[in-house]
Each structure stands twice: as structure tokens, then as C-alpha cells.
Amino acid sequence: VTAFVVPGKVPLYAESGPDPAAIVENGETIGLAISDGTRQALFIPGCARMTDSLRARLRGADLVFFDGTLWTDDEMLRAGVGQKTGRRMGHMSVSGPDGTIAAFAALDVRRKILIHINNTNPILLDDSAEHQAARDAGWDIAFDGMRIQA
Structure with missing residues (x-):
């Protein structure tokens, strides 16, 4: 298991300073590469944006578990259950031109699973258009008790 830096931010409770919502790549947010020497799984439960270095790490991976917190950036605001956007909390949206589905489109990842879903x-x-759109884009959607077979 190897830890690697992912674009993110400090947790909301730890924010301070002049730009508390700054997206950083300093180890505040990490992913894990898990390998048996032949195959590799990447575990990235939180990610604020896609970068060239992250694309390079993801390209051709056997399995990626990736941050699926929000479908749209303002989802929690519109639902009346939060006062911050996904971006403000350090999460990419799954949808949109800068979202996870678009970011993974050309990465040739064999299996992709959305996790950490709000x-x-x-x-x-299961019957939503968003669920179908994610599935059509080649994503599995994690669920409680999910098991992965090699």
C-alpha cells in the first residue's frame, strides 16, 4: 500500500488563515495505491480536482474507487441540507465538464466505482437519470455490503 497526494483541502473544522478553502496538494488529502505486484487498485475517497499528475497515476488502472460525494456542486444547497458547495468542501462533482465522469473519459480505467456518496x-x-448516466459512463455505484471479486 502506497499513499499519494491528491488535490484537496483541510477539513471544514480545521480551516483557518486568509484562504481557508484553498485547494492544496500538500498531503491534507491522500489516496492509496494497493498492489499485489500485478494488479493495482486506487482508493481516492476525496478529491477536489483532476490534475495532470493524478491523471497519469489513474491511467490504465485495474480498479479505482473514487470520490462520488455530489452529482452537482450546489446539490446540498438546493436540497436545503447544507450551506456549502461541493467545491467549497473539497469535492469534485460527478457530473459536468469538470466533473469526475468527464475527467475519467479518456483514462482507460478497467473498473471504476463511485464511493463516499452523500x-x-x-x-x-436506482431509477434516477443520474444513476443511469453514471452507469452509462461505465461507473459502478458503491452500496453497503458491496464486495469486489478479483
Whole structure:
């Protein structure tokens, strides 16, 4: 298991200073590369944006578990359950031109699973258009008790 830096930010409770919402790549947010020497899984439960170095790490991976917190940046605001956007909390949206689906489109990852999904995210509803859009883009959607077979 190897830890690596992912674009993110400090947790909301630890914010301070002149730019508390700054996106940084200083180890505040990490991913894990798990390998048996032949195959590799990447575990990235939080990610604020896609970067060239992250693309290079992801390209051709066997399995990626990736931050699926929100479908849209303002989802929690619109649902009336939060006062911050996903971006402000350090999460990419799954949808949109800068979202996870678009960012992974050309990375040739063999299996992609959205994790760390907020309860406001409509991908959790099997009959939603968002769920189908994620599935059509080649994503699995994690669920409680999910098992991965090699």
C-alpha cells in the first residue's frame, strides 16, 4: 500500500488563515495505491480536482474507487441540507465538464466505482437519470455490503 497526494483541502473544522478553502496538494488529502505486484487498485475517497499528475497515476488502472460525494456542486444547497458547495468542501462533482465522469473519459480505467456518496446524490436512486448516466459512463455505484471479486 502506497499513499499519494491528491488535490484537496483541510477539513471544514480545521480551516483557518486568509484562504481557508484553498485547494492544496500538500498531503491534507491522500489516496492509496494497493498492489499485489500485478494488479493495482486506487482508493481516492476525496478529491477536489483532476490534475495532470493524478491523471497519469489513474491511467490504465485495474480498479479505482473514487470520490462520488455530489452529482452537482450546489446539490446540498438546493436540497436545503447544507450551506456549502461541493467545491467549497473539497469535492469534485460527478457530473459536468469538470466533473469526475468527464475527467475519467479518456483514462482507460478497467473498473471504476463511485464511493463516499452523500445521501443527497441522486445516483443512489436506482431509477434516477443520474444513476443511469453514471452507469452509462461505465461507473459502478458503491452500496453497503458491496464486495469486489478479483
